[in-house]
Amino acid sequence: MAETKMINLTIEGRAVSVPDGTTILEAAKTAGILIPHYCYHPGLPIAGVCRMCLVEVEKAPKLAPSCATTVAEGQVVHVHSEKSLDARKGVLEMLLINHPLDCPICDQSGECELQDYTYQEGREDSRYREPKRFNPAEDFGGDVIYVPNRCILCTRCVRFMDDVAHDPALSVAERGDRALIGKFEGKDLTHPWAANVVDLCPVGALLSKDFLNKARAWELDRTASICPNCTQGCNVMMETRENQLVRMRPRQNEYVNAFFMCDWGRLNYRWMNEKNRAEQPMIRRGNALAATTWEAAIAAASRALKGKKVFVAASPMLSNEALYLLTQLMQGGSGAFRVTEGPEAPLPGVEDLALRRERAANVNGAEALGFKKTTDLLAGLSQGDVLIVAGEDLAGIDAAAVARAGEVIVISSVLPEAANNASVVLPIANFSEEEGTVTNLRGRVQRFTQARQAPGETRPSWLVLGDLLGAMGKQSNFFLPSEVFAQLASSNSAFAGLSYDTIGFKGLPLANAPASRPKAPVAVGAA
Amino acid sequence: MGYPNHPHQRETPVLSKYFGDAEARTLDGWKKRGGYKALEKALGMSPADIVNVVKESGLRGRGGAGFPTGMKWSFMKPGDGKPHYLCCNADESEPGTFKDRELMRWTPHALVEGCAIGAYAIGAETAYVYIRGEFTEPLYWMEQAVKEAYAAGILGKNAMGSGKRIDVHVHKGAGAYICGEETALMNSLEGRRGNPRIKPPFPAVSGVFGSPTTINNVETLIAAAPILMNGADWYKKMCLSNPKSTGTKLFSVCGNVQRPGTYEVVLGFPFKEFLYDLCGGPNHGRKFKAVIPGGASVPIQTMEEAEATLMDYEGFVAQGSMLGSGGVIVIDDAQSMVSVIARIARFFAHESCAQCTQCREGTAWTTKIMERIRDGQGTMEDMDTLLDIADQMTGKTICVLSDSCAVPVVSGIKKFRGEFEALIQGRRFHPVIAAVA
Numbered sequence: 001m002a003e004t005k006m007i008n009l010t011i012e013g014r015a016v017s018v019p020d021g022t023t024i025l026e027a028a029k030t031a032g033i034l035i036p037h038y039c040y041h042p043g044l045p046i047a048g049v050c051r052m053c054l055v056e057v058e059k060a061p062k063l064a065p066s067c068a069t070t071v072a073e074g075q076v077v078h079v080h081s082e083k084s085l086d087a088r089k090g091v092l093e094m095l096l097i098n099h100p101l102d103c104p105i106c107d108q109s110g111e112c113e114l115q116d117y118t119y120q121e122g123r124e125d126s127r128y129r130e131p132k133r134f135n136p137a138e139d140f141g142g143d144v145i146y147v148p149n150r151c152i153l154c155t156r157c158v159r160f161m162d163d164v165a166h167d168p169a170l171s172v173a174e175r176g177d178r179a180l181i182g183k184f185e186g187k188d189l190t191h192p193w194a195a196n197v198v199d200l201c202p203v204g205a206l207l208s209k210d211f212l213n214k215a216r217a218w219e220l221d222r223t224a225s226i227c228p229n230c231t232q233g234c235n236v237m238m239e240t241r242e243n244q245l246v247r248m249r250p251r252q253n254e255y256v257n258a259f260f261m262c263d264w265g266r267l268n269y270r271w272m273n274e275k276n277r278a279e280q281p282m283i284r285r286g287n288a289l290a291a292t293t294w295e296a297a298i299a300a301a302s303r304a305l306k307g308k309k310v311f312v313a314a315s316p317m318l319s320n321e322a323l324y325l326l327t328q329l330m331q332g333g334s335g336a337f338r339v340t341e342g343p344e345a346p347l348p349g350v351e352d353l354a355l356r357r358e359r360a361a362n363v364n365g366a367e368a369l370g371f372k373k374t375t376d377l378l379a380g381l382s383q384g385d386v387l388i389v390a391g392e393d394l395a396g397i398d399a400a401a402v403a404r405a406g407e408v409i410v411i412s413s414v415l416p417e418a419a420n421n422a423s424v425v426l427p428i429a430n431f432s433e434e435e436g437t438v439t440n441l442r443g444r445v446q447r448f449t450q451a452r453q454a455p456g457e458t459r460p461s462w463l464v465l466g467d468l469l470g471a472m473g474k475q476s477n478f479f480l481p482s483e484v485f486a487q488l489a490s491s492n493s494a495f496a497g498l499s500y501d502t503i504g505f506k507g508l509p510l511a512n513a514p515a516s517r518p519k520a521p522v523a524v525g526a527a
Numbered sequence: 528m529g530y531p532n533h534p535h536q537r538e539t540p541v542l543s544k545y546f547g548d549a550e551a552r553t554l555d556g557w558k559k560r561g562g563y564k565a566l567e568k569a570l571g572m573s574p575a576d577i578v579n580v581v582k583e584s585g586l587r588g589r590g591g592a593g594f595p596t597g598m599k600w601s602f603m604k605p606g607d608g609k610p611h612y613l614c615c616n617a618d619e620s621e622p623g624t625f626k627d628r629e630l631m632r633w634t635p636h637a638l639v640e641g642c643a644i645g646a647y648a649i650g651a652e653t654a655y656v657y658i659r660g661e662f663t664e665p666l667y668w669m670e671q672a673v674k675e676a677y678a679a680g681i682l683g684k685n686a687m688g689s690g691k692r693i694d695v696h697v698h699k700g701a702g703a704y705i706c707g708e709e710t711a712l713m714n715s716l717e718g719r720r721g722n723p724r725i726k727p728p729f730p731a732v733s734g735v736f737g738s739p740t741t742i743n744n745v746e747t748l749i750a751a752a753p754i755l756m757n758g759a760d761w762y763k764k765m766c767l768s769n770p771k772s773t774g775t776k777l778f779s780v781c782g783n784v785q786r787p788g789t790y791e792v793v794l795g796f797p798f799k800e801f802l803y804d805l806c807g808g809p810n811h812g813r814k815f816k817a818v819i820p821g822g823a824s825v826p827i828q829t830m831e832e833a834e835a836t837l838m839d840y841e842g843f844v845a846q847g848s849m850l851g852s853g854g855v856i857v858i859d860d861a862q863s864m865v866s867v868i869a870r871i872a873r874f875f876a877h878e879s880c881a882q883c884t885q886c887r888e889g890t891a892w893t894t895k896i897m898e899r900i901r902d903g904q905g906t907m908e909d910m911d912t913l914l915d916i917a918d919q920m921t922g923k924t925i926c927v928l929s930d931s932c933a934v935p936v937v938s939g940i941k942k943f944r945g946e947f948e949a950l951i952q953g954r955r956f957h958p959v960i961a962a963v964a
Contacts, residue, residue, distance in 0.1 A: 046725075047882075048725045048925060049882040049883055049884075049925070050883075050884055051883050051884050051885055051923055051924060052884070054923060061922075062922045062923070063922070063923060065725070068725050087919070087923055090885065090915075090918075090919035090923075091884050091885065091919075093919075094884050094885055094887075094888035094889055094892070094919070095884055095888065097888050097892055098888065127908075127912050127915075128892065130892070130895040130896075130899075152884070153881060153882075153884075153887065171720065172720065172881060174881070175703075175705075175877070175878065175879055175880055175881050176876050176877055176878070176879040176881055176887060176890060176891055177876065177879075177881075177887055177888055177890075177891035177892075178881075179881030179887060
């Protein structure tokens, strides 16, 4: 690749050096200066219509829209000069003349860019004395509701549907201050990625039906995580309120999902709030399972495993750490997993991004650690082996097949019905309640962190499995999942060189993974 | 006296010579009047020579901006491997302007010829004529003319036997003011919503279908033919004041004036004589109060300014306005300036494409305040607010529609503040109406 020419300029008195062709807005970001903007979004073509990002460029006759103006050598840019502040103040006043001040009942309140910038640099009052425009709210189909009164016509949603989803469904209807976003005749926002328009909307004009009136933005706790619902491994924020997961939203990662996530993944979070949990360690007493202490349960499991061949029926939702520790328990046995499938749904505007066929987070991790992908889950279970059911719900599995096992140990969040005759139950946290890593379909290892508190006496999977290994006399002194990962990295060549510190929150590929490129931003100017 | 009447003796009819002459509309009639000789001559010249002649003649864009036409054509670099396009802007939507309408109604072949010359000069094989949706009659005549020209082999893959391909397509708009803005016109032509595009890239780099494009006004293209036939010097000599403004220009006059119509005069003509002599002065018993000389989007002139004006690009600027499209709107003392400005603002609010915030909201807000003042509900603060909004609307948007809305408001408040104050203070506007003789 040819060396990119670097351009040197000054933004707010700070020297900035960026590649040729960068916009002033992006260049300012590298200097830690956020130029207020609405219509600009790094994942969409440039529109330059909100006129919010006007900045003063020395020697230029007019204020320049920084989102649509590329840097030039020696440029001197003033973001907070009187002229540019005055222009932005004007834009904010204009945007508010038809925008209802209904923040107290608006879902976007607290994460609204109009609110933020108005507080930051807007006028204290409005000089507008006339009645405001009114249009009724409209159901846009899919998960989206449109509230035209709040719309500031930034057209991010229109550009997303046109240029990223390649499913033109929206357009600007009407002209002048009567303009609003319209849906084409017969079209709905039913594209599998359409709900991204809700995240893209800088104000409360496009709302999620699923999240409608559920929580105020400032009540939410946000946790960096990975969407567990398919092998793409989109980076997400898990947002919880009073320990309940109420929303998942995409988190930017240019190597995986750019700025987006699919509707299926986004809305499929309720299972992580499930209430039918195994909350206490249990051991078999006679014909029934009885609650016990962790020490007793671990000891019982360790006795059951001693000297036996083990077959592990694992869930591909488990972390690399849990799966790795399970392999240490096999004692000459083997492990298998199965995965639910659904139709693949790509996002055409972003390279290599789709809702994947395999609907679990860690299919690749399980395979890399030697678990066999199968449709007949218990095929590898020989008569008399110990069966460890790890996170598997055993749905549709014949009790007779389970009965082949000499003993059944359940290490799961939910007690599967088919494993009612288990001798030990070790309850573990589910995906949203623990920390770990998963490996996506391109071999990228990504960290997820704990978003919710685990119920009852449940413990993280890596901790339970580590204690079990310790009870069996194998080395285990794990205080953190990062220590489990460190051992995995030192013992498995595919994971060599990786650690929690190096992975960070954008992930790193396995040693043998195909090289992944950053997602190319949508071509500039593709109107 | 200007079309629809016979020409006034002080007019110089070059382009408007055949207005009212039904025979000139047909191919035979047009040829009898010397039509298509210029195209024939052009096809025998090199494109660069044509551009040079036009450059030399000093012809400037007649649509409003007054950009030198020859220079615009020279931006189209030959041999860049992309198809070139010529667009003829026949969307004449500036209020008060109706010169292109008459040109297309009476001399459609002149425009076909002009398009063909222009296309050849910029290395384009295709020219689009984008006609305003409301222009049903000009559209009919243009379509007839193009059909005749194709049948006679003037257009097509072997234009006039030259071996050059020249196609002219007539495209009807849907009637939006903003589609007269060149980049919005291109979007509309491509089948998109007629929203202006961000410049750069300029049309000469990336215009219609992403290819280099030149956009010219109807009058500009038609003027190319007589320039080629009579030479640059002939055209250059038609100049009464500033040598940078050469040739003749059509002015369409409307409003409170004795003889409204389309007049063709040499640039630099005294505006006072134009209004009082050619156009016959004010209606009986009235006095002129103000003039909007170049379509609704240029600053309003007081009569003092208007009477001191020489009618060329520089002359109007020197007297606080602009030549614009040559749509002269005359306002007499029976009109309320506040009403006039409110109506103009309403027009721009209706036509704003809704892209840029300042324009979408500002034009509508301006209209609401103007109409409130007109209806006697204004306050003194409203005038400051209007000026502040106008400032926010100037020089901050993609195109100049919002500037155009601000211009009459600012010039109106500056020059006719008394009328605003009278309405605000509850003194109703009383027009002076003379007894009919």
